[in-house]
Amino acid sequence: MVIATVRPGFVTSSAGISFGPRRGGPGAALTGLLLLAVALGVAGCQGREGQHAAGAVTTNQAGPSAVPADQTQAAEAQAVSFTMGTYAQIRATAATRTQAEKAVQAALAELDRLAAQVDRFRDDTQVAEINRHAGDGTWIRVSPDLVSMLLTARRVHEASHGAFDPTIAPLVDLWGFVETEETAPTEASTPESPLEGMGPTHLRGHRPPSQDAIAKLLSLVSFSDVEIDEAGRKVRLRRPGQALDLGGIAKGYAVAKAAEVLRRHGVTSALLDLGGNIYALGKKNSGEPWRAGVQDPRDPSSVIAIVPVADEALATSGDYERYFEYDGTRYSHLLDPHTGWPAGQVLSVTVITPDGGLGDALSTAAFVLGPVKGLELLESLPGVEGIFVLPDFSVKVTSGLKGKVELAGRGRWAP
Numbered sequence: 240m241v242i243a244t245v246r247p248g249f250v251t252s253s254a255g256i257s258f259g260p261r262r263g264g265p266g267a268a269l270t271g272l273l274l275l276a277v278a279l280g281v282a283g284c285q286g287r288e289g290q291h292a293a294g295a296v297t298t299n300q301a302g303p304s305a306v307p308a309d310q311t312q313a314a315e316a317q318a319v320s321f322t323m324g325t326y327a328q329i330r331a332t333a334a335t336r337t338q339a340e341k342a343v344q345a346a347l348a349e350l351d352r353l354a355a356q357v358d359r360f361r362d363d364t365q366v367a368e369i370n371r372h373a374g375d376g377t378w379i380r381v382s383p384d385l386v387s388m389l390l391t392a393r394r395v396h397e398a399s400h401g402a403f404d405p406t407i408a409p410l411v412d413l414w415g416f417v418e419t420e421e422t423a424p425t426e427a428s429t430p431e432s433p434l435e436g437m438g439p440t441h442l443r444g445h446r447p448p449s450q451d452a453i454a455k456l457l458s459l460v461s462f463s464d465v466e467i468d469e470a471g472r473k474v475r476l477r478r479p480g481q482a483l484d485l486g487g488i489a490k491g492y493a494v495a496k497a498a499e500v501l502r503r504h505g506v507t508s509a510l511l512d513l514g515g516n517i518y519a520l521g522k523k524n525s526g527e528p529w530r531a532g533v534q535d536p537r538d539p540s541s542v543i544a545i546v547p548v549a550d551e552a553l554a555t556s557g558d559y560e561r562y563f564e565y566d567g568t569r570y571s572h573l574l575d576p577h578t579g580w581p582a583g584q585v586l587s588v589t590v591i592t593p594d595g596g597l598g599d600a601l602s603t604a605a606f607v608l609g610p611v612k613g614l615e616l617l618e619s620l621p622g623v624e625g626i627f628v629l630p631d632f633s634v635k636v637t638s639g640l641k642g643k644v645e646l647a648g649r650g651r652w653a654p
């Protein structure tokens with residue numbers, strides 16, 4: 240059984256969540272992508288298990304037999320935790336129970352380690368430090384992970400002609416795509432059901448800012464003002480008022496790093512889900528590839544397409560993850576850095592590639608670019624595939640996925 244690991248304050252406090260929506264409640268277990276192969280069973284298990292110490296892990300015997308887990312047979316460990324403003328689930332198989340449990344613990348620790356570097360709403364992170372010193376000339380010493388994320392960000396920024404730009408932070412704040420006590424969903428969770436209300440975030444009481452206010456901040460959005468001293472591992476922002484937001488790349492990067500940790504611990508098969516950023520390590524214990532379902536953007540309980548994956552990360556950017564409605568129009572948290580307004584040509588984009596950080600950044604970029612230019616971008620990169628869900632629920636895939644993706648639910652092929 241999956242054990243829910245709940246951080247103190249998780250149930251009620253939602254201020255300053257920085258990496259995207261709270262998700263994964265019973266009604267919407269695994270938003271973004273549903274891993275069909277996995278009976279993660281979060282909804283069913285949470286209530287009874289109640290709250291446990293963070294990082295608690297349980298094991299199952301792998302394979303068909305009901306023999307209790309021991310030290311000689313392959314075994315599976317699972318854990319659920321809360322990190323990076325979202326909900327992480329890991330399920331991993333290794334040679335022994337001890338090995339699987341240690342691996343899962345180490346992978347959760349890896350996620351926490353990265354969260355402690357990139358969360359811009361925590362005072363003590365490297366990103367917060369960079370933002371605090373924007374424009375004052377101070378170089379901030381950063382980790383190799385941060386350098387790596389920023390170099391990937393630069394690559395995607397350039398390849399997307401600016402559609403991906405982590406200096407978007409001032410506009411994200413202006414639009415209010417940051418969850419606060421006031422805007423958090425009202426259906427609060429309870430200790431008996433800790434994940435209640437953790438679905439996609441429909442922000443309340445928001446309205447678009449004035450064009451004037453947008454125009455003023457737009458001049459601060461400029462990734463070329465991020466100075467990266469790669470050899471010296473130092474970073475600074477050129478102008479006062481600028482700020483970095485790695486919400487579009489960090490979860491994908493982190494989930495792939497956590498998968499590396501599992502591999503180093505001898506894990507041969509695993510699934511990791513960090514708020515819809517998924518990594519499928521190896522294959523299922525049966526030897527079949529994992530099958531990932533792309534969520535229906537307007538119905539969290541169904542899937543619209545299914546794709547086989549192995550040793551790949553899947554990142555989804557969707558307009559249903561964090562948004563508000565005003566005057567009948569939906570405004571989502573994915574902003575076009577050229578206009579300062581939410582992008583909205585597609586409902587979701589899922590990117591599949593072994594490099595988790597790259598895939599996450601590309602999913603945001605392709606969402607902003609839309610179905611034509613976004614598809615061109617993904618096609619131009621080797622080893623990168625993608626699935627677009629259009630406003631009429633039609634589905635478009637990159638050429639490498641043709642014949643591999645199955646439609647489901649109300650999905651149909653785009654003409």
Ligand code: ADP
Nearest residue numbers: 258259402403404405486487556560573574603
């Ligand atoms: P999520 O984090 O919701 O899973 P994404 O990976 O698409 O989804 O990242 C969205 C986050 O990225 C936003 O919450 C915001 O912090 C940031 N963001 C929004 N627009 C952009 C953009 N054009 N470029 C880079 N980051 C963006």
Ligand code: MG
Nearest residue numbers: 487599600603
């Ligand atoms: Mg992204």
